[in-house]
Amino acid sequence: MLRRIAAFLHRHPGVYTSLMIGPSSAVLLFLVAVPTLIILYFSVLTRDSSGLIQQVLTLENYASLWDPRFFWVLVRSLALALGTTMLCFLVALPLAYWITMYGGRWKNLLIFLIILPSWTSYLVRVYAWVFLLRDNGLILNTLETVGILAPDHQVRLLFDWPAVLIVMVYSYLDFMLIPLYAALNRLDRPTLEAASDLGARPLRRLWSITLPMIRGGILAGSVLVFVPSIGEFLVPGLMGGNKVNMAGNLLDWAFLQTDNWPLGAAMAMVLTVIILAIIFIYLRSVGKQGTLERFS
Amino acid sequence: MIRKRILSRKFNRRQFLKSTAAVGVLASTLSSRHAFVGFAQSDMPSELLDAVAGESGELNIFNWSDYIDEDTVPQFEEEFGITVNYSTYEDNEELLAAVKADPGAFDLAVPTQDMMFRMRTQGLIQTLNTAWLTNTINLSAQFLKPEWDPNNEYFIPWQWGTTGLAYNSALIDDPRTAGWQLLFDGASDFSGRITMLNEKEELISSPLKFLGLSLNTDDLGEIGQTRDILLNQKPHVSAYLGAEVKPLLITEDVWAAHLWSGDTFQAQCPDEGGNENLEYVIPEQGAELWVDGQVLLTDAPNPATAQLWMNFSMRPSVNAQLTNYVFYATPNQASLDQNLVDEELVSNPSVFPTQDILDRLEFQLERTSEEARQLMCDIELDIKS
Amino acid sequence: MTATYSVEFKSVSKFFGDVKAVNRVDLQVHKGEFFSLLGPSGCGKTTSLRMIGGLEHPTEGDVFINNICVNNVPPYERDSSIVFQNLALFPHMTVAQNIAFGLKLKKMPRDQIKAKVSEMLGLVQLSGMEKRRPDQLSGGQQQRVAVARSLVLQPEVLLLDEPLAALDRKLRKEMQIELRRIQRDVGITFIYVTHDQKEALSMSDRIAVMKDGIIVQLGPPEQIYEQPRTRFVADFMGASNVFDASINQQNDEHFTMKTQQGLDVLAKIGKTLESDPIGFSVRPEAVRMVVGNEKPSLENAYQGKVASLVYLGDVTEVEIELQGGDCFVAFVNTTSQSTKVEEGQAVWVAWSAQDSNLLLA
C-alpha cells in the first residue's frame, strides 16, 4: 500500500509537495492570515450601549482612535521599543564580542548560559525584578551601601519608565545577542587582522570594518527586539505601575477590561499595519538569509 | 474508609468543625454514602437533592482567586459526592468577558453586586429556586432582601468588605489620615509613596466620596470633577495597583494605599511577617461597601448542584471558615451568633465595621446612564494614557 | 529479434527551462559493456546518467533498461544503481550498514545480507573494515564502499558519476585499474561519466563524447582518439595539431587539403564521408621530426625550424614552425641521442597520409 502511494507521489511530485506543505499552510492561513482579516472585520463593527457587538459597519472605531491620548501611548510604545532596541544593542555588542574573541572553547557554554534563564517561567523572573528594583530593594540598597547614592537620594526605579526599560532589556537581550554573536562568529578574523595591519585603530576598525560586516546580524537583532517590544504589556503593567502604559496595555484594556472589541480591533489593526510595514521593509533589505541568521 | 479520611482531616484542622452537618457526617459514615446524603436532608431539602441526583455530579465554580478556604471544596465534595471544578478570575471585567465568551462553561460565579446588575441586564444569570435555599435564614438582615435583589432570587452573598485607606502609622503622622484628603490633598506631601486601586469603578469612587458625593451619581458634572482631582494626583501616585500593593506596604515602599479591607488585614498579617504599623481607615467622608455574591449562570449545566453549593455556603460553619481564612466579613449572621468567626476578626472594626461606620458606607449600584459610563471610561483613559 | 541492450535512449531530451541539457539523444549500451560518457561540464552527461537512474525525468523520449521503458519507474524500483560524484555514503552508518542498506530494503534475510556484505567487502578489498564509519576511511576506501554499496544489489547497470574526481592522481590511477577489474569480475554494465579523456580512454569499451546535449562521436577509445570526427572532439581529446583547411583536390584515394597559411596536406580516405571536411588533425606522436637536409619519404613532409622545446621526461614536445607559418607539435623520444635539437634549428616535419585525420563540421 505504502509502496503504491510512494510510487503515485513520485509520479505526481506536485501532490507530494502539496501534502507536505499543506498542513502548515493551512495553519498559517487560518491562524495568521485569517485572524488578521478578522481584526479588520471586528474593527468596523459597532458596539451597542450594553456592550453587545452589532453587525453594523462603521468607521467610528478608527475615528475614536484619533485622540491625542492614544497617539501618545503609541509614541511612548515606539520610543520605549526603540530605547530597548538601542540599549540591547549597546549591551549585547560588547558581550557578544567578548564571547566571540575571548570565549575560546567556552563560547557555546557562555551563550547557553545567557539563554538558560528563559527556561524558567518568564513571569516569575519579571516579578523578581519588582523586589530588586523597589526603593528598599537590592539594587538601590547596594548602591547606597557602596556610596554611589547618597542616603537621602530621591532615585526611584520601580513604577516608572526606567524599570520598564531595564526589564525590557532583560527580557529581549538574547534576541539581540544571538544574531550578533552568530554574525561575529562568522566574521573573518584575517580581515580584521588585515585592517589592524593596515593601521586601523580599534575604534576605527569597529566602525568601518566590524560593524558593516555584521550588518545583517544587527538588523536581525534589532527587528527581533523592536517589533515584539512594541506590543509588550506585561512589563509596562508590572514595572510601570499601570502608569507607563504601552500599546499592549491598551489592547488588554480594550479587549479584557472594557470588553470593547471593535475599538480594540481598530487599535490592533493600526499596530498590525505598522508592524507589517517594518517587517516588510526588513525582509526586503536583508532577504531571508537575515532571518536565518538568528538560528544558524 | 470515608470515616477514616474525614477523621484525620478534621483533627488536623486548626478549627474543629462544630456544625451539625459535620457531626452528622461523623455519625453517619458507618453506612454507605447514600445513607449519609440522606442524613443531610436536615440541611438540604429533598427535592434539591433529587434534582442534584439527576445532574452530572460535577460542579463548575468560577470565583475570585484566593477567595476560599482550602478545605471548603474538599468538604463539599466529600459530603455530597460531587466533583468540583474550581476556576478563578482577577476582576469583575474578566469574569464578564469569560462568561460571555464561554457560555455553559460554569454553573456559578461570584460577581460583586454591581456586576450582578450588568450580568442580569445582559441575560447572563437566571433566577434561583428560593425554596431550595433553606439556609437563607442565616443571612444578616443587611443582605436579606437588599435593594439590588429584593427577593434573594439572584444573588447569594459570599463575603463582603469595604474599600478604604491603608496607611503606615509609623511613617505617616498626619491628621489627614482620617479621610480621603490623605490621598488627594496630601498627595504631594507623600509623593511617590501612595498608590491607588487600578479598577475604574474603585478609582473614580474615591474622589466622588472625597467630594462628599454619592458614588452612584449619574450627574456628568459631578463625575467630571473627579477627572481634575485624579489628574492632579497622578504625578504623585507611585502606581495604580490591585492586591500587588500588599508586599510593598509591608516593605514600606508604599506608605498609604487605596485598598480593600481584607487585603489590608492580610498585609498586617498577624500570623507572621506582616507590618503591624499598618492601619486601615474608612474615611470620614464615607467609602464603598461591597458584597460578592453567588449567581446562577444562564447556561449552567448543573443548576441544582450550583444551588446545593449556595445553600452549603450559607451554613454558618462554612461561611465562618471562609471569613477566618480570607479575612473578609461574613454575611452570615448565624456564623457570628454561634461564635464561629475568630475573635480577632470580629473585634477588628476594619473587618467588621461598627454601626456608625456602616452608616457612612454606600453600595455601588450599576449605572444606568450610558453617558455616565462613557465619561468614566474616558477619565480612566486619561489616567492610563 | 532485436538485440537486448542494457540501456537504450530513444530520442531522449531533458530541458531545464530554456536550457536543453540533453537534446534528442539516441544511445544503446550493450550488456556487460564499460561505457563512458565523456565531455566538458554542462554537456549533459550527468543529466543523461541521472535519467537512467530515475533521478531526472526525461522531457521527451523514452529510456529503456533491459528493453523495458522505465520512464515512469521511480528510482527505487529501477534495476540501476549510481555511484555518486561525492559518493553520498551515509555518514551515520558503518561501512557494513552502508552496504547492507539496499539489501535490507529488499527484506533479504539477515544471514544472507551478512554473507553478501562480506563477499562484497572481499571484492572491493575492504575486509575487516565493516565497523568503521565513512569519515574514518581514506578517499580510496570510501570509493570502494560506494561501489560495493551499489554492486551488492546486482543491478543491470552501474552508473558512475565522476566517482574519481576528488582523488589525487596516483590514487586515481589505482582506482581506475581497480574499477576495471571489478567490472570484469562482476560482468555488470558500467556507465561511466567523466570529463577526463585519459580516464575514459583507459577504462572504456566504448566512449560517447557529448557536447551541448548531443553525442558528437561514439566509438571505441582508439577510434575516438585517433580519428576524432570533429574539431571539438579533436581538441577535447588533446590533439595538438588541429588545422582549419579546405579541399583543394580529391581523387579516389586522397584528399588534398589547403590550410589558411597555404600548406597543402595529403590525406587518405578510408570510407565515404557524410559531409565535406573543414579541417584535419594529426596526432603529435604520428608526426616525425627529421634532422638534416634529406626529405623524409612520407606523403606529407615540410621544412621548418624548431620554435620551442618542452621536456616532458620520456618524450620531448617539440614545436616546429613551418615556412608558411603553421605550427606543428611532435613528440620526440628523449632517449634517442640522434634527435637532440636546439631552438631555431632547421628540421623536417613529416607524417603519413593515413595519419591525416579529416574533421567534419
Place this chain on the structure above:
Amino acid sequence: MKFRSWTPKLLLIFGLLMYVFVYMPMVTLVIYSFNGPEDEERRVRFPWIYTTGEWHDFSLKWYKELFDDRDMKKAFQNSFTVALWSVTLSVLLGTMTAYTLYRRKFWGKGLFEQVLYIPLFMPGTIVGVSTLMFFRFIGLPRGFWTILLAHVAFSIPLVTLVILARMQRINWTLEEAAMDLGANQFTALRKVIFPLLRPGIFAAGLLAFPWSFNDFVITFFLHGPKYNTLPIMIYSMAGRSGAVSPVINSLGTLILVGSLMLIGLSFLLQGQRDQGKGKP
C-alpha cells in the same frame, strides 16, 4: 598598543556584569524558594509574605507544599501537555515545511515564506487578540484547543527556521542515493535524512518546548477560565496576593535544575558520540 592591553579586561568586567544582570532575578528566585517558617509543618495562610525580603529561616516547606498543591499540579500538567503536543505537532509540520521549502519549488513559495516569518516578530498581544477573535468567530470555546492551535501556529516558523539552518549542512545527494538503493521517498526521509536532521530537530524542540511551556501573553488571551497553564496560574496568584508565592519559586528552581540536568545529559551524550567518532 596600550589600547590593546586594557580592552580585554574591560570587556571581561563588562561581560561578568552582564551575567550578574541576567542572573540576578534567577538567584533571587532560588533564594526565596528556601525562605520559610522555622516549623515546616505549620500552616501558612499567606506564603507570599515570605518573598517580601525578610529572611525567615532555611526551609523546604515550599518544596513539600509544591507536591501537595492540586491546582499547581493541574496547571503544570496542562502546561506540559500543551507544550508537548505543540512541540510534537510543530516539529512534525515544521520539518515537513522546511523540507519542502528547501527541496521543492511550488506556486506561491515566495508569499508562503513571507507569511511564515511574520509570526516570529508579531507581538504576543496582537497574536493573542487576533486569534481570540478568530476562535470566537468560528465558535471554538477557549481552552486547551485554542491554546494548542495558537502555540502550534507560532512554533512552526521557529522550528522551520532552525531545521532549515540544519538542512543547509546536509548533503542532499544522500537522499538520492537512498532512493537509488531502493528506498522510496518516505523510507529515504526516515532512514537517511531524519537521522542526519536529528540534532536540528532536537534543537528546534529545545527552543519550542520552553517557549510553549512558558508562554504567557498569547495564552493569557486564549486560556479560557477553566484551562489554566502554569504561567497563567502564576499570574493570577501573583496578581491576587501581590507577590509570587514561594511555592512557585520552588517550582521555578526545580524546572531550572531539571533543564540543567537535561542539557548536561545531552552535552554528555553528544560528547561521548564525538569521542567515539574520533577513534579510528
